[in-house]
Amino acid sequence: MKISFYPGCSLEGMAKDYFHAIDAVFEAMDIDLVEIEDWSCCGATAAHSLSEAMSVILPARNLAAAEKMGLDIVAPCANCFNRLRYSQQIIKKKVFDIPWQVTGDIQVHDMTRFLAESSMIKLIKERVLKPLNGLKVVCYYGCQMVRPPKITGYTDYENPLTLDRIAAAAGAEVIDWSYKSTCCGASIGIARKEIGESLTMRILQKAQQAGAEAIVVSCPLCQSNLDIIQKDRPDRRTPIFYFAELLRLSFIAHGDPKWFKMHFTDPVPLLKAKGLL
Amino acid sequence: MQNTVSHQKGMAEHEPGKKRKLIGDRGNYFLDRIQGEAGVNISACFQCERCTNACPVSHFMDIKPHQAIRYIQLGWREDLLKSSTIWVCLSCEMCTTYCPNEVDVAETINHLRNMAAHSSITPKEKSLAVFHQTFLEVLRKSGKVNEFRLMNAYYLKPDIFQEKLKNGTLKEELLLGLTLLRKGRLKIFTPRSRAIKDIQKAYHQARGEIG
Ligand code: SF4
Ligand code: SF4
Numbered sequence: 001m002k003i004s005f006y007p008g009c010s011l012e013g014m015a016k017d018y019f020h021a022i023d024a025v026f027e028a029m030d031i032d033l034v035e036i037e038d039w040s041c042c043g044a045t046a047a048h049s050l051s052e053a054m055s056v057i058l059p060a061r062n063l064a065a066a067e068k069m070g071l072d073i074v075a076p077c078a079n080c081f082n083r084l085r086y087s088q089q090i091i092k093k094k095v096f097d098i099p100w101q102v103t104g105d106i107q108v109h110d111m112t113r114f115l116a117e118s119s120m121i122k123l124i125k126e127r128v129l130k131p132l133n134g135l136k137v138v139c140y141y142g143c144q145m146v147r148p149p150k151i152t153g154y155t156d157y158e159n160p161l162t163l164d165r166i167a168a169a170a171g172a173e174v175i176d177w178s179y180k181s182t183c184c185g186a187s188i189g190i191a192r193k194e195i196g197e198s199l200t201m202r203i204l205q206k207a208q209q210a211g212a213e214a215i216v217v218s219c220p221l222c223q224s225n226l227d228i229i230q231k232d233r234p235d236r237r238t239p240i241f242y243f244a245e246l247l248r249l250s251f252i253a254h255g256d257p258k259w260f261k262m263h264f265t266d267p268v269p270l271l272k273a274k275g276l277l
Numbered sequence: 278m279q280n281t282v283s284h285q286k287g288m289a290e291h292e293p294g295k296k297r298k299l300i301g302d303r304g305n306y307f308l309d310r311i312q313g314e315a316g317v318n319i320s321a322c323f324q325c326e327r328c329t330n331a332c333p334v335s336h337f338m339d340i341k342p343h344q345a346i347r348y349i350q351l352g353w354r355e356d357l358l359k360s361s362t363i364w365v366c367l368s369c370e371m372c373t374t375y376c377p378n379e380v381d382v383a384e385t386i387n388h389l390r391n392m393a394a395h396s397s398i399t400p401k402e403k404s405l406a407v408f409h410q411t412f413l414e415v416l417r418k419s420g421k422v423n424e425f426r427l428m429n430a431y432y433l434k435p436d437i438f439q440e441k442l443k444n445g446t447l448k449e450e451l452l453l454g455l456t457l458l459r460k461g462r463l464k465i466f467t468p469r470s471r472a473i474k475d476i477q478k479a480y481h482q483a484r485g486e487i488g
Pocket of ligand 2: 331366367
């Protein structure tokens, strides 16, 4: 199986570990991820905020490249996924001129939904060598992957389950909770720290109250927000995993602690205590 | 009767020198413009406040989301473009998702943000506006956004640098930057994407520059 891959800027920097984990997981699953050649930034929230035209045009360049390859796209970042889908919808309305040949007809998948299909879950279960038994997690989806439903196509946007299914397939004990898609503040913390903190801390608190030892995410910005805020707070020790990190860990007999060195809230002690490292 | 008179007097005293805002004196020009440009049916709003109740940051906003919709109906353009609301909004799409009348509140607020960015009004939340601006500057230079460059460019903006210096958070930010570097989370060099030329051209077109 072959699918085109739009990593997005974060996966080259802040979320390099996510990139490596995805690479390992897809290789193990024999799915050929073809990185879109010479891809460019989707514009994220900034383009949308300051220039509506650019928020359609910037993702369109990558859509055009994937259409040329004749492959659907899978995007690991929630915001990239959302912007690509948004661009497709506006392209079809024909209200902006797009400098590239693009129809908006290919399928853009968010990576978690791609992997949560029943055939993929079956494949994951076949690959699991060391189930993550006893690891209690909650799954956190954030905003851009699920909302607004008319863009993302999620029908269960109030109680999304893709990450839950993936984490459960890897053997983790997935706990239900009510804060799956409550906003983490995105990039607002960079300019207005107190707003960001109020949102992020609540999510951590609720996860802890639900009995979670770790949080599973797919969005690089959610990961950074929830992870970095815990530095200098010794009372908070909830590691924030990318779902791909957990899959990778479950796929082989001996994981490597070095995989987690980019984390601020070190997951290694927890994984060791559970006999998973 | 007497009640009404004293009430009006009270209002006038409350904001001395300020004329009371009139309802309905501005026609539908602004409403029609936003409805057309943003493709949102703002007239459908019946002020149920569900959007505001769903919003995670409404308490940081001066004009609440449902009020913003009403302001558009009334044509109170400057108030909206001067508000903190348009910059504090996270584009989290809660309001849009829960509006019973399918008013796309998030897209509407986003459109106001676009309008404000292209107006002479100084953004009330300058640091938030500058962050978006810096993001796009970095994007235009290399076609991708490298977080290391983004943060450097952002903190070196005169307004931001001074603000950080004043509130004493500069050191903290620097230390965080160093930790991120040490952990390998920042990439110092990003090869330029071949996209830059295409992107710059699209920018010129979006800004109405011909040729
Ligand atoms: S939820 Fe919709 S109808 Fe209710 S106040 Fe907000 S915009 Fe108006
Ligand atoms: S999109 Fe903006 S206005 Fe709407 S709920 Fe989110 S933060 Fe509030």
